[in-house]
Amino acid sequence: MKHLAQTIKALSDPIRLRIVLLLQFEGELCVCDLMAVLKLPQSTVSRHLAYLKRSCWVDTRRQGVWMYYQISRESCTICRELLQLLMRNAGDLPEAVSDRKTLAAFLKSKPATCS
Numbered sequence: 001m002k003h004l005a006q007t008i009k010a011l012s013d014p015i016r017l018r019i020v021l022l023l024q025f026e027g028e029l030c031v032c033d034l035m036a037v038l039k040l041p042q043s044t045v046s047r048h049l050a051y052l053k054r055s056c057w058v059d060t061r062r063q064g065v066w067m068y069y070q071i072s073r074e075s076c077t078i079c080r081e082l083l084q085l086l087m088r089n090a091g092d093l094p095e096a097v098s099d100r101k102t103l104a105a106f107l108k109s110k111p112a113t114c115s
Contacts, residue, residue: 003056007079010055015040016048017086020057020071021096022103024083028061028070029103036106037099 011017015038022037023029034045049069052058057079061068071083090096 003076004078006055007057007076007082010052010057011082011086013048013051015044016052016057017090018095018099019045019048019052019069020083021086021090022099023058023069023071024087025091025100026103028068030066030068032066033103033106033110034069037102 011020018038019034022034026033031042031045031049034040034049035042038045046067049058049060049067052069053060056072056074056076058069059072059074061070072079075083
């Protein structure tokens with residue numbers, strides 16, 4: 001029961017929900033990608049990502065000084081089902097669409113120092 005509550009609670013924050021939706025649509029993203037979309041400082045984005053990692057929503061990969069995040073490959077059944085539900089019902093929300101457009105624009109002009 002505790003795992004289920006923590007899993008659902010992780011998505012109760014709008015920032016974390018936006019991060020999960022972005023990762024779900026884009027696959028793997030760097031902290032700097034998320035900072036650009038969310039318009040938040042690195043410390044805030046990293047704090048939310050750490051929460052998602054503790055809640056088993058995301059996996060990490062380090063490349064040089066950058067950390068890359070993706071939806072956990074070993075998600076529990078409830079996480080996989082929630083992700084499918086989110087894809088069907090939240091992917092077309094105005095904020096989610098806007099986030100994806102902002103990310104696409106950022107990735108086109110992404111600075112070489114952030115890759």
